[in-house]
Amino acid sequence: MSSSATKKIIxxxxxxxxxCVALLEGTEPxxxxxxxxxxxxxxxxSWSGEDDIIVGAPSKRQMVTNPTxxxxxIKRLIGRKFSSPxxxxxxxxLPYSVVSAKNGDAWVRIxxxxxxxxxxxxxxxxxxxxxxxxxxxxxxxxxxxxxPAYFDEVQRQATKDAGTIAGxxxxxxxxxxxxxxxxxxxxxxxxxxxxxxxxxxxxxxISILAIESGVFEVLSTSGDSQLGGDDFDxxxxxxxxxxxxxRNEFDLRTDAVALQRLKExxxxxxxxxxxxxxxxxxxxxxxxxxxxxxxxxxxxxxxELESACRHLLDQLGSPCEKxxxxxxxxxxxxxxxxxxxxxxxxPAVQEKALDIFGKPPSKGVNPDEIVAMGAAIHSGIMxxxxxxxxxxxxxxxxxxVRVISGKMSVLIPANxxxxxxxxxxxxxIEDNQTFVAIEVYQGEAEMAxxxxxxxxxILGDLPRAPRGQVRVEVSFTLDADGILEVEAVxxxxxxxxxxxxxxxxxxxxxxxxRLAGKTRGY
Ligand code: AMP
Numbered sequence: 304m305s306s307s308a309t310k311k312i313i314x315x316x317x318x319x320x321x322x323c324v325a326l327l328e329g330t331e332p333x334x335x336x337x338x339x340x341x342x343x344x345x346x347x348x349s350w351s352g353e354d355d356i357i358v359g360a361p362s363k364r365q366m367v368t369n370p371t372x373x374x375x376x377i378k379r380l381i382g383r384k385f386s387s388p389x390x391x392x393x394x395x396x397l398p399y400s401v402v403s404a405k406n407g408d409a410w411v412r413i414x415x416x417x418x419x420x421x422x423x424x425x426x427x428x429x430x431x432x433x434x435x436x437x438x439x440x441x442x443x444x445x446x447x448x449x450x451p452a453y454f455d456e457v458q459r460q461a462t463k464d465a466g467t468i469a470g471x472x473x474x475x476x477x478x479x480x481x482x483x484x485x486x487x488x489x490x491x492x493x494x495x496x497x498x499x500x501x502x503x504x505x506x507x508x509i510s511i512l513a514i515e516s517g518v519f520e521v522l523s524t525s526g527d528s529q530l531g532g533d534d535f536d537x538x539x540x541x542x543x544x545x546x547x548x549x550r551n552e553f554d555l556r557t558d559a560v561a562l563q564r565l566k567e568x569x570x571x572x573x574x575x576x577x578x579x580x581x582x583x584x585x586x587x588x589x590x591x592x593x594x595x596x597x598x599x600x601x602x603x604x605x606x607e608l609e610s611a612c613r614h615l616l617d618q619l620g621s622p623c624e625k626x627x628x629x630x631x632x633x634x635x636x637x638x639x640x641x642x643x644x645x646x647x648x649x650p651a652v653q654e655k656a657l658d659i660f661g662k663p664p665s666k667g668v669n670p671d672e673i674v675a676m677g678a679a680i681h682s683g684i685m686x687x688x689x690x691x692x693x694x695x696x697x698x699x700x701x702x703x704v705r706v707i708s709g710k711m712s713v714l715i716p717a718n719x720x721x722x723x724x725x726x727x728x729x730x731x732i733e734d735n736q737t738f739v740a741i742e743v744y745q746g747e748a749e750m751a752x753x754x755x756x757x758x759x760x761i762l763g764d765l766p767r768a769p770r771g772q773v774r775v776e777v778s779f780t781l782d783a784d785g786i787l788e789v790e791a792v793x794x795x796x797x798x799x800x801x802x803x804x805x806x807x808x809x810x811x812x813x814x815x816x817r818l819a820g821k822t823r824g825y
Pocket of ligand 1 (some may be wrong): 320321505573575643644645647649670671
């Protein structure tokens with residue numbers, strides 16, 4: 304145990320599959336072992352018994368016997384609507400039940416109770432907090448949490464709320480690739496350009512950064528928030544289940560326990576095939592046939608895995624091209640490619656990174672720990688222990704307002720360095736129009752309705768005049784934490800209105816406080 308005179312801010316990588324906690328000792332980030340001895344903790348929460356909630360490795364161990372009450376991959380649901388196509392597709396393949404909350408958010412049902420993804424994530428954060436507290440022998444109440452660069456405002460806010468429910472003041476939400484670059488760059492003094500290739504259980508992120516004289520500038524970021532290791536597992540599950548069904552006329556996917564065993568075996572096979580050319584999938588008594596038990600036994604080769612997952616591997620290229628284009632870089636301008644996330648251990652993924660950037664990715668950083676270490680370094684920047692580092696991040700998605708055609712008029716484009724301020728002038732569209740409603744959206748679709756709606760406000764009491772003659776200047780100010788303030792000013796009268804758009808995560812303050820009371824004792 305070590306003790307600390309000043310309160311520590313912990314850095315938490317809240318991963319889709321695994322989470323990791325680190326803190327700064329002196330100027331060095333240190334990853335903390337959990338109570339089970341692991342340096343990372345499975346991001347899994349199970350309900351066993353009445354109010355018994357199990358988190359991490361013990362939850363993973365009982366996944367097969369308790370599939371409908373064991374939640375994994377909650378990060379893929381946080382801040383999302385139940386009706387979104389991504390959630391619909393995901394929900395159909397999960398052994399636990401995903402339902403629509405009253406406000407349309409995707410929640411999880413365990414027995415007769417529903418739980419928000421924020422609350423479930425809070426159980427994982429609480430566990431990480433306790434890991435750090437046991438190590439320090441001191442209470443922790445502040446954290447920096449990382450999120451995929453591609454998370455929108457609602458997903459970020461929901462993650463922040465999860466922190467609050469876990470009894471933590473979230474000092475900052477930072478992007479995972481930015482954190483990885485911080486951890487890598489802290490040990491490489493010279494100026495360079497980095498590509499952080501972050502491929503985890505649920506998402507793929509790519510960021511291009513420039514490090515110059517201790518200034519970390521994110522030049523661009525892109526990704527695919529619906530592409531991850533789970534998709535590879537699903538391909539293997541379908542591959543094996545389809546074959547099994549053809550031979551035995553039984554669909555293993557219709558049996559929750561069989562599906563869970565298959566899922567575990569699929570992931571294990573994928574991981575083993577990163578270091579061997581063939582592996583055995585062996586699932587005895589997986590189903591009951593008319594003539595007795597049926598077993599699934601099959602050898603799977605790396606070549607079969609790669610060819611079945613080719614379409615997924617091919618999806619890695621386009622976000623990288625987008626990020627390079629937005630950073631005005633060619634692949635040869637990138638000095639180093641840093642791999643983050645468990646999926647980058649797959650040889651075919653490393654080959655893809657080599658293909659795209661024309662150079663082998665750098666080895667020597669632990670892809671499972673680098674993000675949490677970067678979050679701990681960021682805590683040092685915030686706490687003043689590491690003053691020589693300056694971080695300039697970008698906004699991952701465009702911000703704008705809806706105009707009469709239904710399109711989104713962009714004020715702050717994706718990849719703008721934050722903090723940022725931009726304005727645009729709009730004119731009235733009707734004679735004697737007395738107010739304008741300003742609707743703020745975030746996303747890349749041309750039509751506003753296909754993007755995320757962040758808020759709406761009204762500028763009223765406009766002077767009466769023919770259409771087109773009253774002009775309203777709308778300004779967006781985005782601070783370094785990604786909080787957006789929107790102002791509207793009518794030019795002739797100087798009338799103004801403004802709002803701070805803090806995206807609502809779907810939970811009210813009361814609900815967050817109520818859940819915080821419940822989770823803190825756990
Ligand atoms: P992360 O979200 O970074 O924890 O990454 C977890 C994902 O990486 C999961 O889909 C794991 O199955 C996958 N993974 C972990 N280790 C390996 C490995 N050695 N080879 C292939 N995939 C791996």
